[in-house]
Amino acid sequence: DIQMTQSPSSLSASVGDRVTITCRASQSIGSYLNWYQQRPGKAPKLLIYAASRLQSGVPSRFSGSGSGTDFTLTISSLQPEDFATYYCQQSFITPPYTFGQGTKLDTK
Amino acid sequence: QVLLVQSGAEVKKPGASVNISCKASGYTFTSYYILWVRQAPGRGLEWVGIINPSGGSTTYAQKFQGRVTVTRDTSTSTLYMELSSLRSEDTAVYYCARRGYSSYYFYMDVWGKGTTVTVSS
Numbered sequence: 001d002i003q004m005t006q007s008p009s010s011l012s013a014s015v016g017d018r019v020t021i022t023c024r025a026s027q028s029i030g031s032y033l034n035w036y037q038q039r040p041g042k043a044p045k046l047l048i049y050a051a052s053r054l055q056s057g058v059p060s061r062f063s064g065s066g067s068g069t070d071f072t073l074t075i076s077s078l079q080p081e082d083f084a085t086y087y088c089q090q091s092f093i094t095p096p097y098t099f100g101q102g103t104k105l106d107t108k
Numbered sequence: 109q110v111l112l113v114q115s116g117a118e119v120k121k122p123g124a125s126v127n128i129s130c131k132a133s134g135y136t137f138t139s140y141y142i143l144w145v146r147q148a149p150g151r152g153l154e155w156v157g158i159i160n161p162s163g164g165s166t167t168y169a170q171k172f173q174g175r176v177t178v179t180r181d182t183s184t185s186t187l188y189m190e191l192s193s194l195r196s197e198d199t200a201v202y203y204c205a206r207r208g209y210s211s212y213y214f215y216m217d218v219w220g221k222g223t224t225v226t227v228s229s
Contacts, residue, residue, distance in 0.1 A: 036153075043203055043221055044153065046216060049213055049215040049217075050210065050213040091214045095158060096155055097155040097158070099154070099155070102152045
């Protein structure tokens, strides 16, 4: 199975900051990488699919990049509603549908 | 509006079974696979299984093989997940999610609100 590893596991930042979260796959997955945001007590929400394609309705401050094994999620200017946990998920070889362990973004 | 509406919270004793429902609306039910994903308290997301609502075929995570059954009722556009032989480690929020697609890319684009299952004696 493909393993997904995110870094960091947690991150403290302030409103207005530029934030980058990294996801690494245990083998090459092309661009088959999705990003989700999960606010406390809520279901996950799709942000980005195919590594860099913004899901409809998601603010443009979110962007994704990468291919192969290394990927990044960037928030260009952090807003109060962005403090949440972020997960990557590979869709190259499924099943299984494997997620990263999550990155918790909280206020500094 | 595309929606997945899940059944309410459950409290079960160890060894019992739980059956969770997920009612889909706002799209053609048979056109999208549905996944089940769970999240234990304070933990990450874990895939449980997937069903093709069109033919009913399923695939389960190896960890849950033999304990989980996912079914669907096309007449009511409802999916069901049954987990048996419950243990305390099964305490989690269980989500159903639609597998959306664009070309060959698949992703979970619509999620239910989740069903909390608590296993306690």
